[in-house]
Structure formats: structure tokens, C-alpha cells
Amino acid sequence: MLNTILSGDYPRSRILSVLLVAIFICLALGPFLFSGTRAFTTLGMICIFIVVVASYDVMLGYTHIVSFAHTMFFGIGAYAVAMAIGAMGSSFSAIGLGVLAAVLAATALALLLGMLSLRVKAIFFALVTLAVAFAFMSLVNQLYTITGGEDGLRVRVPRELGPAFRLIESDLYGFSITTFLSGLFTQPWNLGEVIRESVYNVRVNGRVVMYYVCFFFSLGMFLLMLRMMNSPFGRVLQAIRENEFRAEALGYRTVYYRTATVVLAAVVTALAGVLFALFNRYVNPENTLDFELMVFILLMCVIGGMGTMYGAVVGATLFLLAENYLQDLLRVIGGLVDGVPLVSGLVGPERWLLWFGVLFVLSVYFFPKGMVGQLRVWADARRRRRETG
Amino acid sequence: MTSQSPVLETRELTINFGGHYAVNRVSCAFHPGTLTSIVGPNGAGKTTWFNLISGQLKASAGSVLLFGEDITRLPAPARADKGLGRAFQLTNLFPNLTVLENVRLAVAARHRTGYNFWQMVSRRRDIIDHAMQYLEQVQLGKRADSLAAGLPHGDQRKLEVAMLLALEPEVFMFDEPTAGMSVDEVPVILELIAEIKRRQDKVILLVEHKMDVVRSLSDRIVVLHNGELVADGEPAEVIASPVVQEAYLGTPQQAAG
Numbered sequence: 240m241l242n243t244i245l246s247g248d249y250p251r252s253r254i255l256s257v258l259l260v261a262i263f264i265c266l267a268l269g270p271f272l273f274s275g276t277r278a279f280t281t282l283g284m285i286c287i288f289i290v291v292v293a294s295y296d297v298m299l300g301y302t303h304i305v306s307f308a309h310t311m312f313f314g315i316g317a318y319a320v321a322m323a324i325g326a327m328g329s330s331f332s333a334i335g336l337g338v339l340a341a342v343l344a345a346t347a348l349a350l351l352l353g354m355l356s357l358r359v360k361a362i363f364f365a366l367v368t369l370a371v372a373f374a375f376m377s378l379v380n381q382l383y384t385i386t387g388g389e390d391g392l393r394v395r396v397p398r399e400l401g402p403a404f405r406l407i408e409s410d411l412y413g414f415s416i417t418t419f420l421s422g423l424f425t426q427p428w429n430l431g432e433v434i435r436e437s438v439y440n441v442r443v444n445g446r447v448v449m450y451y452v453c454f455f456f457s458l459g460m461f462l463l464m465l466r467m468m469n470s471p472f473g474r475v476l477q478a479i480r481e482n483e484f485r486a487e488a489l490g491y492r493t494v495y496y497r498t499a500t501v502v503l504a505a506v507v508t509a510l511a512g513v514l515f516a517l518f519n520r521y522v523n524p525e526n527t528l529d530f531e532l533m534v535f536i537l538l539m540c541v542i543g544g545m546g547t548m549y550g551a552v553v554g555a556t557l558f559l560l561a562e563n564y565l566q567d568l569l570r571v572i573g574g575l576v577d578g579v580p581l582v583s584g585l586v587g588p589e590r591w592l593l594w595f596g597v598l599f600v601l602s603v604y605f606f607p608k609g610m611v612g613q614l615r616v617w618a619d620a621r622r623r624r625r626e627t628g
Numbered sequence: 629m630t631s632q633s634p635v636l637e638t639r640e641l642t643i644n645f646g647g648h649y650a651v652n653r654v655s656c657a658f659h660p661g662t663l664t665s666i667v668g669p670n671g672a673g674k675t676t677w678f679n680l681i682s683g684q685l686k687a688s689a690g691s692v693l694l695f696g697e698d699i700t701r702l703p704a705p706a707r708a709d710k711g712l713g714r715a716f717q718l719t720n721l722f723p724n725l726t727v728l729e730n731v732r733l734a735v736a737a738r739h740r741t742g743y744n745f746w747q748m749v750s751r752r753r754d755i756i757d758h759a760m761q762y763l764e765q766v767q768l769g770k771r772a773d774s775l776a777a778g779l780p781h782g783d784q785r786k787l788e789v790a791m792l793l794a795l796e797p798e799v800f801m802f803d804e805p806t807a808g809m810s811v812d813e814v815p816v817i818l819e820l821i822a823e824i825k826r827r828q829d830k831v832i833l834l835v836e837h838k839m840d841v842v843r844s845l846s847d848r849i850v851v852l853h854n855g856e857l858v859a860d861g862e863p864a865e866v867i868a869s870p871v872v873q874e875a876y877l878g879t880p881q882q883a884a885g
């Protein structure tokens with residue numbers, strides 16, 4: 240059963256398994272474990288970006304195709320649904336049309352990119368994707384009558400996915416892990432009180448419904464891609480990564496496989512873009528098409544571990560947590576060292592990007608194969624030690 | 629030799645690297661059940677000729693025919709599909725995949741499973757078992773789970789051969805299969821080649837520098853020199869001919885490439 244779900248591709252490291260189960264539980268019960276809109280938004284973004292990064296990993300990690308057009312496909316999905324809703328009003332048929340348009344546009348563009356430039360050198364493909372992505376971004380900026388330009392588009396989701404809708408009339412209860420943990424540390428003698436304070440009400444509205452759409456989409460897409468990477472198709476991709484010349488000599492038409500990979504990644508990301516638009520309810524070039532976002536996706540993939548699939552889960556989660564909460568952490572630390580010259584200047588919340596960079600350098604230094612790759616190396620070494628010793 | 633029509637034929641096959649003719653108007657036909665050795669000094673064009681036949685290089689002129697069909701314009705994968713199998717002189721593996729996976733990819737190519745994106749690889753026991761058999765044949769069964777990159781050189785050469793065997797092609801092209809192997813490993817590979825030859829229905833092309841190997845295995849010897857075919861015939865006759873004595877045996881015999 241589990242073997243079929245995970246396609247026989249286990250985490251193969253105890254620490255990684257624990258980490259993945261923890262992430263799974265936190266995302267599955269998200270709205271019932273973390274209170275507040277900020278946590279809610281972060282959870283949704285993690286779900287969506289797991290899919291975005293996993294599909295990027297299919298290209299980068301499994302096939303060694305370097306593309307800078309991933310955000311373009313993400314943006315295509317987001318803008319397709321935003322524009323469909325803008326034109327047709329907020330209805331599920333508008334969303335359906337948006338999805339259809341997103342899939343068609345992503346497929347067509349990816350096919351074009353693949354056929355035009357996958358036959359030539361990898362660096363050339365990378366440059367072409369970069370150029371196309373920039374062209375697309377300036378196009379979106381210029382066609383402001385339909386795209387809203389830099390101001391972007393608000394996405395009026397159907398009532399069933401909005402805050403006014405109630406799936407269940409009465410509220411449910413949630414248990415805030417963060418309140419509980421901070422209470423446990425600051426006043427452990429007051430356990431009863433801490434537990435009581437941790438309980439909060441959860442209104443099961445359309446936003447929560449939307450979150451679970453994202454969650455199950457993320458879970459389904461991740462498992463689908465995990466399966467694909469452990470299928471004969473996925474193994475051919477790895478063969479192409481390792482030695483394309485030899486893969487051809489064995490009879491694999493690598494251009495087809497590479498094109499299929501680019502199309503697959505494009506369509507999956509476009510779908511993630513659709514969900515982003517519906518979840519975030521606001522789309523602009525900065526949050527969907529920006530080059531900074533492209534670099535972030537690349538970093539999430541590398542930090543998590545390329546060519547592992549699970550790396551996308553770990554990478555996206557850690558990265559988005561750091562991006563959203565590093566400032567708060569720095570503020571707390573800054574409070575502790577307030578008044579100490581030099582040090583207090585270094586840990587202010589406005590220095591978050593600096594620490595972000597430091598964390599990235601450290602992670603690449605200590606985890607050259609990415610988190611997942613490195614955890615597996617350690618697990619293998621441990622296993623070998625136990626066998627010999 | 630035989631009255632059957634040839635399986636493989638090159639006609640006036642030529643490639644020109646910026647004025648240098650690495651293979652120059654080479655015409656030659658190969659019949660099933662025969663083992664042809666291709667000899668010639670370093671840089672004679674043997675590997676280049678192989679590359680033209682199996683599609684890694686595009687001919688400047690001339691043609692390649694397989695079962696009478698002109699395949700000169702087909703890319704390498706299509707030629708592999710049609711039965712041209714190649715083992716490379718410079719070891720050419722999937723370094724960070726396991727030894728078993730290297731061979732499994734070859735078996736899977738023959739079964740044409742590559743576009744199946746839904747089935748788990750582990751569910752095709754038949755393909756995996758097949759791959760394992762080829763590994764046993766080259767005595768690499770014990771190393772199945774190591775990474776190809778981690779094998780010693782001799783074992784990598786054996787893996788290269790196992791991948792060719794796993795393709796079960798109509799034409800086997802071995803490019804110095806035993807180069808760099810230790811003396812006790814060489815007979816294993818030669819016996820495998822002799823085994824294919826005994827089946828009587830395949831074409832075997834063998835590039836080899838070791839003259840004793842060539843003499844004992846070949847039905848026919850073709851000599852290349854400066855990209856041109858300079859001798860072609862029965863082993864004893866070719867080896868004795870002045871052109872070989874001069875063009876080939878006069879130069880150092882051992883080469884790694």
C-alpha cells in the first residue's frame with residue numbers, strides 16, 4: 240500500500256522521514272494547528288510551492304534541463320484564471336475556462352521552447368528561456384488594459400471559496416502549537432492555563448475550503464510526479480541526465496523525452512499558478528513572474544536536494560518559513576541583545592536578507608547535495624557502519 | 629562468401645572533418661553469422677567508421693544500408709531501434725546509476741517501455757531479471773547495486789559489453805572491448821563474443837589491436853589505413869599481405885585510444 244503510494248521511493252533516512260511526516264501533519268491539519276492569517280497564508284504558499292519546486296526538480300534535478308521560464312508558466316496559470324474571472328465574473332465555469340486556457344497556453348509555449356531549442360546545447364536553451372520569460376513579463380506589463388500592468392489583477396473567487404461562505408455552521412476548535420510551545424517555555428508551571436489558551440475557534444469558511452483544495456492538489460501532484468520519476472519514463476530522464484549520448488545509442492529519442500519533460504513541468508506549474516491566483520486573490524508581475532521568484536524557486540530546489548522529489552517538500556517548506564518568519568526571529572533576538580553595540584546592529588529585522596544569505600551559504604556548505612541528498616548520505620554511512628561494526 | 633544478401637552495407641561512406649578525410653569512400657558488406665575484425669593503426673578511422681554506421685556522426689557522402697534499407701539520414705536512436713548495437717571504445721556509461729540500472733535501461737529500450745510513465749519500474753520483474761542475467765554473463769552479478777562510476781576500469785569495460793548484449797541487436801559493434809582489461813578478464817569477453825558467433829545469425833564487427841585475438845576469432849579481416857579500406861579478406865591472407873605488414877604491423881600494436 241505505502242509502497243504503491245510512494246512508488247517504492249522511500250525517504251531512506253530516518254531524520255528525513257520524521258521531517259516529512261511532521262511537514263505532512265502540519266499541512267494536513269494546518270488551519271487547526273496554526274492560528275492567524277499570516278500562518279494560514281504561509282501554509283497555502285507552502286502547498287503551492289511544493290508543486291512548483293517539484294516540477295522544477297523534474298527538469299533540473301532529473302533531466303538536467305536548466306530553464307528560467309518556470310515563473311512564466313506559473314504566471315500563465317495565475318493570469319489565465321484571473322483574466323477569465325475578470326471577463327466572465329466569479330464562477331466555477333470561469334475558473335474552468337481559466338484552467339483550460341492555462342493548460343493550452345503552457346503546453347503550446349513549452350512545446351515551442353522544447354522543439355526550438357532542446358536540440359542544441361543546454362546553455363542555449365537556458366538563454367532562450369530567459370529571453371522568452373523577460374519578453375513575457377514586459378508583455379504583461381505593457382498590455383495593462385487586460386493584465387492590469389504593474390498593478391495586477393484582483394481575483395474575485397466564487398462565494399464558495401471566499402470568507403463569507405460557511406461549510407459548517409458551527410465553529411470547530413483548533414489547537415495552536417505555537418501558543419502552546421511558547422507557553423510551555425515561558426510558564427511551564429501553568430500547564431493547564433497554557434493548554435486552555437492554545438485552544439482557538441476555527442471558522443470553516445470558503446478560505447479553509449480553498450486551503451484544502453491547495454493541500455490535496457499539492458499532495459496529488461507530488462505523488463503523481465514521484466510515481467512518474469520511478470516509472471520507466473523517469474528512469475530514461477535520469478539516463479539522459481547522466482549521459483545523453485549513450486541514452487541515444489540505446490535507442491531513446493532524447494529530444495522527445497526532454498520536450499515531454501518541459502511540457503509536463505510547464506503544465507503542472509501553470510496549474511499551481513491557477514491555485515495561487517485563487518488562494519492569494521491577487522495577481523501581479525511581482526508575485527508571479529518576477530525574476531527574483533525564479534531565483535527563489537531555484538534555491539528551494541537546490542537547498543532541498545536536486546533529483547530527489549522530497550527535496551522539493553523540504554526546500555519549499557524551509558525556504559518559505561525563513562522568508563516569512565526570519566524577520567520575527569531577528570526581532571526577538573534583537574530584543575535580547577538590545578544595547579550591545581555592533582551586535583544589535585547586525586540582528587535587526589531589517590537585516591533579514593543578510594541572514595537569509597548567510598543561511599543559504601551555510602546550507603550549501605554543510606549540505607552540498609541538498610538537505611535530502613545529505614541526509615541520505617549520512618543514513619547510508621550509518622547503515623554501513625552498523626553492518627561492518 | 630555467402631549467397632545471402634548482406635545485413636549491413638556501407639557504400640562509398642565518407643566523412644570529412646574540415647578537409648581531413650577520416651573515413652574515405654569505404655564500401656563493405658557484412659553477412660549474418662560472420663565476425664569481421666577491423667584493424668588499422670591509431671587514427672586509421674575505425675571508430676569514426678563505427679560512428680557513421682551507428683549514427684553518432686553524419687556522413688559527408690556515401691550511404692549506410694541495413695537489411696537493404698538506406699539508413700544514412702536516420703539519427704542514432706532510430707538505428708538502434710532497427711538493430712544496430714554499439715559498445716564504445718571509451719567507456720560510456722551512466723555513472724551515477726547502479727550497474728544493474730545501466731543494463732536495465734538497455735533491456736527496457738528493447739522492450740520499448742520508455743514512454744510508460746505510470747508503471748513502477750520495480751513491477752517489471754522480467755526486465756530486471758533479464759538485466760541481471762546479462763550482468764551474470766560478464767561476471768558482474770555481485771556488483772549489481774554499486775554505482776557504475778565506482779567500478780574499476782576492467783569492470784566498466786565488462787558493463788559496456790553487458791549493455792550491448794542486453795540490446796540483443798542484429799549487428800554487434802565492439803570497439804576494442806578488451807582494452808584495459810586484465811589478462812584473466814579477457815577470455816570471459818572473448819568467449820561471449822564467440823558465443824554470439826556460434827548462433828550464426830548475427831553480424832559481428834570487432835575493432836581489435838591484439839593480433840592473436842583477431843586471428844583466432846575472425847572470419848574476415850578488414851584493414852583501414854588513413855581512412856581508406858586497404859585490404860579485405862580471409863584472416864591468414866590479409867595478415868600475410870604486404871600492405872598490412874607495412875601499414876599496420878609496422879606500427880606499435882598496443883593502444884588505448
Ligand SMILES: Nc1ncnc2c1ncn2[C@@H]1O[C@H](COP(=O)(O)OP(=O)(O)OP(=O)(O)O)[C@@H](O)[C@H]1O
Nearest residue numbers: 645650668669670671672673674675676677883885
Ligand atoms: N569529431 C572529430 N573531429 C575531427 N577529427 C576527428 C573527429 N573524430 C575523429 N577525428 C579524426 O579522425 C581520425 C580517425 O580517428 P578514429 O578515432 O576513427 O581512429 P581509430 O582508428 O579508431 O584509432 P584508435 O585505434 O586510436 O582508436 C583521427 O585523425 C582523428 O583525429
Ligand SMILES: [Mg+2]
Nearest residue numbers: 674675717885
Ligand atoms: Mg578507435
